[in-house]
Amino acid sequence: MARAGLTAERLTRAAAELADEIGFENVTVSALARGFGVKDASLYSHIKNAQDLKERVALLALTELADQVAAALVGRSGKDALVAFANAYREYAKRHPGRYAATQIEIAPETAAARATGRHVEMTHAILRGYDVPESDHRHAVRLLHSAFHGYVSLETTGGNHRAPGLDASWLRIMDALDMALRNWPSPREPA
Template sequence: MVRAGLTAERLVAAAAELADEVGFDNVSLSALARRFGVRDASLYSHVRNLDDLRARLALRAGGEMIELIADAVAGRAGKDALAAFAGAYREYAHRHPGRYEATRIRLDPALAGDSPAMRRTAEITYGMLRAYGLEEPDLTDAVRLLRSTFHGYCALEATGGFAAPRDPALSWDKAIEALHRALTHWPREGGERD
């Protein structure tokens, strides 16, 4: 029997809150069941298993994050769009650390391909980078550079990895300036430079 009021959407929303409270790795079906005051078995009517719950959480978090980014970059181009994109990315990572960590998991390619949030993420990211005149395969390389820079910075910042007395926000601004210059003077496939 399905418990009244318990839905997959409510479970994922609660898992998102739990992830921010205790960390993504500590989200479990047992912890979620305790939150709702039900037995673990009650959740299986709504999610297949922990991997299914985590994948749903990752898609939800990715959707939240790209909406924040989309709002930030709307009407902007070039360095302004890059700075807005990066700022929204970092803001989401700070505000929702557990959900942000969920966005880092590897999803089944079929599930990711069917996700409107994942498609929107690609559209916004590639759209911003096309303003720099980039085309494939340079677009993919630039996305990898941005993702590794943004994630690396946020991950180090979250764990207290920046011990120097300089304000990390100032270093962040320098990183965005450096990325803008790199994108503006991107080494094109085939050796051409802009």
Template sequence: MPRQGLNADAVTRVAADLADREGLGALTVSAVARAVDVRPASLYAHVAGAEELRAGVALLALEELADAAGDAVAGRSGSEALTALAEAYRSYAREHPGRYAASRVRLDRETALRSAGPRHTALLASVLRGYAVPEDEHVHAVRLLGAAIHGFIELEGAGSFDHSRPSSRASWVRVLERLDAALRTWPTD
């Protein structure tokens, strides 16, 4: 019998908080059951298993991240929009490391289509409208932005820049400047 007040949304939020505190790898049905003080078998009334838990956290994270990035980009264009988008992603990753990791999890096609993924695509397209990147080059530009921004965030989160100078913040600023320059000078032919 389901516990009073416990539902799939509540389970997902507990799982997301657990992932933020202990890492996405610690996200198991047993760990979430302990966090809500029920037996693991009782949790199956709300979630099918660990894969569904991770997918739920991914969906939540993508939604929260799209909201934050959308707010950041609103009313901006060009380098201001690019920087605002990147800073929103970086801030979210710092505040919610487990959720951010979940946002990078591969989702099945059906789940991906109902996710906020298309909102992220629209945000990136709006950033690209501030540059002269031809429409048929947008996929390449989006992949460049994703690789640089998310790659930097993941490396920084893993501590890869902790033992060298200059600071990761200085490198982050330089990366964003170089991305802006690349988008401003993107070949149009």
């Protein structure tokens, strides 16, 4: 019999909060069950397994992040859109480190989480169209932006930049460099 008050949504939100507190990699069905004062088995009426729980947290995080990015992008284009996207991404990762880590897990293409990832890609494509990056190069430019955003956020959230003064100044310089790279996107290369 399912425990009263437990739902998949409530478990997902609790797991996301737990991820922000103790790290996404430390979220387990057992840890979540302890938080609710129930046995592990009580949760399996609402989630399939630990992987299902992690994918649910990833979906929640991807949706929250996409909503924040979308709100930041309203009415913006060019560099303003690029910076708004990047700032929303960075702020989310800093405010929700465990949830952000969930956005980085490998997700099966047929899941709802994969569809949420698609929202991020579409918003990035919209930014790139404002820079006249050829459609055939969008995948490369998306990878450039994700690498820059994720790389910087990862260094910042793990303390990799702890010795460097002026983290915000560095971030702004990176935005300037990305803007310049997108404005001066090279012509497509012939395959080797």
